[in-house]
Amino acid sequence: MAVEIDGVLKEWGDRMFIVRTRARPAPNTLAGKKKKPKPSGGNKAGAAGAKRSGMSSGSAREAFSRLARKVPEVMVKITQGEKDPVTGKRNVLCKDMKAIKAHMDYISRNGEVPLEDENGQIIQGADAVRSVRDDWKSTGGYAIPLEAGYRREAYSVVLSMPPGTDRKAVLDAARDFAKETFEGHQYVFGRHDDESHPHVHICVRAVGHDLVRLNPRKSDLLQWRQRYAEKLRDHGIEANATSRVLRGKAQKPERQVERHMRKRGVQMRNQQARRNHAAEVPLSADKEHPVEAKLRSSRNRVIAGFGSVAKALAQSANADDRALALGLARHAESMPPAKTMHRLLVEGRGEGRAEQEGRQIARDVSKPGKER
Structure with missing residues (x-):
């Protein structure tokens, strides 16, 4: 058994x-030479992938246990530039030394944060921060442009945990x-203590x-999250x-800029456009979006997996x-129903309308002279 x-x-x-x-081609160096592919579990993000070894039963048991106990989730993200209001495209962050200097000033709080x-x-x-920035200008045979850069010359990575x-x-x-x-790369990092949730830049x-x-992809970010959670557990933190x-x-988490603007009572244009679109759709004519079928399919596979594992564990001594x-x-x-944000907004509008009509009926009934 x-x-x-x-x-x-x-x-x-x-x-x-x-x-x-997925396996990736060997990366080109700036000198035009190709490096041999490295396994996907290697140190560098963007390395060509080889198949990772499977989990042991003990590791799987611990992973399922953390999930069932709802252990706090780590957050690892690459900071993106703001969108251009005219073109709608994101501006490149840290594209030259001027931008890198501004970012180092930010994470060091102008030298106050070590x-x-x-x-x-x-x-x-x-x-000391200025000295590091000057060292980055031309270290390793590659010069970062001082101004007017066009591609990312440094990555801003944030590691965060709940309060x-x-x-x-x-x-x-x-x-x-x-x-x-980031073995083989120059980097600096610092912790910010000015917010309730501890985070490192x-x-x-x-x-x-x-x-x-560096060429991190979506799968690399998930591997980074898993790696950071492992490091936290090594230091005695459940993660x-x-x-x-x-x-x-089913929905993506709220972005930091959206959260801060919501707290100030400001609604972003994309949020308002989403609400306007949901308000224009007749409740009876709202069609299912193809994404909803995909969400349900993924949810069904996950539920089936949990059921198989739970059934096997229930027979254990x-x-x-x-x-x-x-x-x-x-x-x-x-688990809540797997629905898109559009579906939630449309259904919420219907529920809100029904609740409003119910309140109106209650007011009418309570008025003197109204038939009961």
């Missing part, structure tokens, strides 16, 4: 938690993460010492990194396994 349970755990652990990446580089050296004060997480552990885990992920030079440019599908989230089976079943039951 134990062998059968382990087999189910390994099968569904591989399906749900292993990041699948930074640390890839060699473990502490950079304290505006003069209440130990801030020192967040910084220590970020140090380990950067050392493994990393500014990493796009071109490495081997003249290969998880799972996809939205496994957590039952181990009480912890049986408790995990119950936890997975409850997690699956708690």
Whole structure:
């Protein structure tokens, strides 16, 4: 029985938690030479992918347990430039030394926040930050343009955890993460303590010492999340990194700029346009969007996986396994319906209209002289 349970755990652990990446061609260096492909689980983002080894039954059991217990999720993102209001395209962030200097000033709070580089050296004060920026201009045989650049010359990466997480552990885990992920690149990082959620900013030079440019994709970001969660767990912090599908989230999370504007009572144009479009659609004529069928298909596969794992664990003689089976079943039951934001807005409009009509009927009935 134990062998059968382990087999189910390994099968569904591989399906749900292993990041699948496509093989990529060997990258071109700035000198025109090609490097040999590296495995997708290697240190550098954008390396050509090889098939990752599967999970062990123990690792899969721990991953399912973290998911059922709703362990806090890490956040890893690459900061994007703002959209041009005329063209609608995003501006390139850190495209030259002028922009990189401005970004380093931001993450160091003009020298007040200590930074640390890839060699473990502490950079304290505006003069020390300026020295690092000057060193980046032409290090490694590649000169970053001073102004009028056209492509990203540095990546701004943010690592974050929910409020209440130990801030020192967040910084220590970020140090380990950067050392493994950005090996061969120059970078600096610093922790910001001016918000409730502890977070670390990393500014990493796009071109490495081997003249290969970073090229992170969507799958790399998920691997980065998993790696950072591992580093946090190494420092005693419960952390998880799972996809939205496994957590039952159909909509993308609110972006930081949207959150800040909402708190100020300002609604972004794209949000208003989405609401206007939903308001114009007749409730009886609203057609299903193709994305909704895809969301339901993904949700059904996830539910089937949870069911298979829970069924196997429920037959175990181990009480912890049986408790995990119950936890997975409850997690699956708690998932909200897989709906697009448009569908939620349209249905919310219908519910709001029904609620409004109900209030009006109640007011009419309560008026004197009205027939009951």
